[in-house]
Amino acid sequence: MAPNKELAAVRREIDALDSRLLELINRRAELAIEVSGLKKKGSLGVYDPGREREIEGKITESNSGPLSNEDILFVFRGIISRCRSLQHDEKVVYLGPEGSFSNQAAFLKFGSSSEFFPVPSFEDVFEQVHGERADFGIVPVENSVEGSVGDVLDMLLKWDLSVSAECFERVEHSLLSLSGDIKEVKTVASHPQALGQCRKWIAANLYGVALLETPSTAAAAKMAAREREVAAIASKFSGSIYNLRTIQSNIEDSPRNTTRFVVVGREKPPPSGKDKTSIAFSVKDEPGALHKTFFLPFSEAGINLTKIESRPSSDGQWEYVFFADFSGHCEEKEIKDTLEKVKANCVFLKVLGSYPAGVPG
Numbered sequence: 001m002a003p004n005k006e007l008a009a010v011r012r013e014i015d016a017l018d019s020r021l022l023e024l025i026n027r028r029a030e031l032a033i034e035v036s037g038l039k040k041k042g043s044l045g046v047y048d049p050g051r052e053r054e055i056e057g058k059i060t061e062s063n064s065g066p067l068s069n070e071d072i073l074f075v076f077r078g079i080i081s082r083c084r085s086l087q088h089d090e091k092v093v094y095l096g097p098e099g100s101f102s103n104q105a106a107f108l109k110f111g112s113s114s115e116f117f118p119v120p121s122f123e124d125v126f127e128q129v130h131g132e133r134a135d136f137g138i139v140p141v142e143n144s145v146e147g148s149v150g151d152v153l154d155m156l157l158k159w160d161l162s163v164s165a166e167c168f169e170r171v172e173h174s175l176l177s178l179s180g181d182i183k184e185v186k187t188v189a190s191h192p193q194a195l196g197q198c199r200k201w202i203a204a205n206l207y208g209v210a211l212l213e214t215p216s217t218a219a220a221a222k223m224a225a226r227e228r229e230v231a232a233i234a235s236k237f238s239g240s241i242y243n244l245r246t247i248q249s250n251i252e253d254s255p256r257n258t259t260r261f262v263v264v265g266r267e268k269p270p271p272s273g274k275d276k277t278s279i280a281f282s283v284k285d286e287p288g289a290l291h292k293t294f295f296l297p298f299s300e301a302g303i304n305l306t307k308i309e310s311r312p313s314s315d316g317q318w319e320y321v322f323f324a325d326f327s328g329h330c331e332e333k334e335i336k337d338t339l340e341k342v343k344a345n346c347v348f349l350k351v352l353g354s355y356p357a358g359v360p361g
Contacts, residue, residue: 025079032083047090047136049165049263050272050356052080074108081111090114093125093134099218099238105169105261106138107237122151126159129264136164136265143171144258146193153311153323156264156352157280163353165263166276168360173198173217173252176238177224177231180245187212189220190233198233201251258360262353269355275329276306278352281342282313282321293345294322301338303328321348329354 059076060069067075084090092110094102096118106116117134119125125137139155142148156163173194177185188195188202189212195202202211212230214220218241220232225242232244239246262278283289298305304327310320328335330351343349 028079029083029086032086036086047084047164047265047267049269050275053272053274053356053358055080077108077111078113081113084111085113090136091117091134093117093119093128093137095122095125095139096120097216097218097222099221099234099241100216101169101171101235101259102138102140102261103218104235104237105140105167105259108169109138109165109167109261109263110136122149122155126155126161126264129161129266130159132266136263137161138261138263140259141166141262142260144256145171145197145254148309148311148323150311152262153280156262156278157321157350159264161264161266162268163262163278163355164265164267164269165355166358167261167263168358169259169261171197171252171257171259172235172250173233174236174239174249175231175247175251176221176234176236176242176244177247178228178244180247182206182231182247184229185209185231185247186229187227188231188233189214189223191215191217191220194220194233197253197257198251200253201248205248205251260358260360263355264353268353271329271331271354272356274357275327275354276325276357277328277330277335277354278323278325279339279349280321280323280352281349282319282347283345284347285319289345290322294324294342297338297341298326301334303335303338323352327357 056073056076059072063069063072090110092106092114094100094106094116096103098118100118103116103118117128119128122139125139128134129137139152140149141152175182175188185206187210188206192213194217195211195213214223217232217234218238221234221238221242221244224230224232224244231247233251236246236249281294283293305324306327307325308322310322313319313321330336330339331354339349339351
């Protein structure tokens with residue numbers, strides 16, 4: 001068969017598949033509308049992170065390539081997001097400006113059909129969700145290199161909202177500029193943390209170039225979009241927003257640098273079968289109090305404790321507040337009974353949320 005005829009045959013097969021895909025996607029959308037009606041009857045929320053994690057797990061298990069799991073999930077998250085928008089116009093708020101890593105995490109978590117709104121502070125994220133001007137907020141709670149984000153822990157303690165999901169995003173820094181030519185770079189701009197995380201690459205490849213600190217990596221990208229001799233250290237996502245070209249990808253010194261984000265909302269997800277619970281508590285200031293009040297009940301119940309840390313109390317009412325994560329959902333009997341034992345001997349205890357456990361990238 002001549003090459004032109006072979007090409008025409010392949011294209012006819014693609015056209016047939018596109019028609020079938022269109023039919024299947026629209027059928028999925030019809031079922032999503034049906035699901036919406038059933039959720040309303042049962043007074044259930046539109047966003048179900050447990051169900052979406054289940055769908056993504058099945059998709060990646062069935063994927064045989066040539067597209068990677070990451071590529072396939074990007075496509076399916078767009079479809080899921082669009083179907084979810086038929087049920088409700090979802091508003092998601094994040095720490096700006098546009099192009100920040102929080103913006104990227106929100107986009108990847110909720111998909112392209114949600115409405116995203118940047119705000120200037122973590123307090124504003126929580127205030128917008130609490131005031132019902134947004135359905136969800138997404139905030140970074142800890143970084144594998146820098147540790148926990150104290151301000152976010154304070155907000156989780158202060159506001160009457162619930163953690164409803166978590167996700168992990170690799171912090172991948174790129175050098176971006178208008179031209180994409182490293183020879184034109186006279187100044188490198190970025191957030192101080194990003195500059196520090198790329199210190200070795202900068203020293204090896206940009207000796208003598210001026211460094212400029214900015215409030216965020218997105219602000220640096222915005223500056224690079226205005227000034228040709230300025231290059232920004234930021235994400236490729238940020239570069240796509242500000243029409244920047246990539247000079248070099250993955251210039252961070254630690255390839256395992258990952259940020260854990262949590263989604264906060266007014267709804268409390270039901271058990272999904274593989275959950276995590278976050279709590280905050282304070283114990284009496286006496287010898288052995290933490291062991292007797294917290295560690296012993298969890299040990300006796302055989303509950304897997306995944307994280308615990310202390311933070312000075314912001315209001316001075318207690319000396320320290322402990323933040324802990326553990327496996328399980330607060331509606332499960334074993335977890336509920338254990339928390340009752342802990343609470344009985346605590347000065348204070350707050351369940352910050354039970355939600356489907358995310359998978360670190």
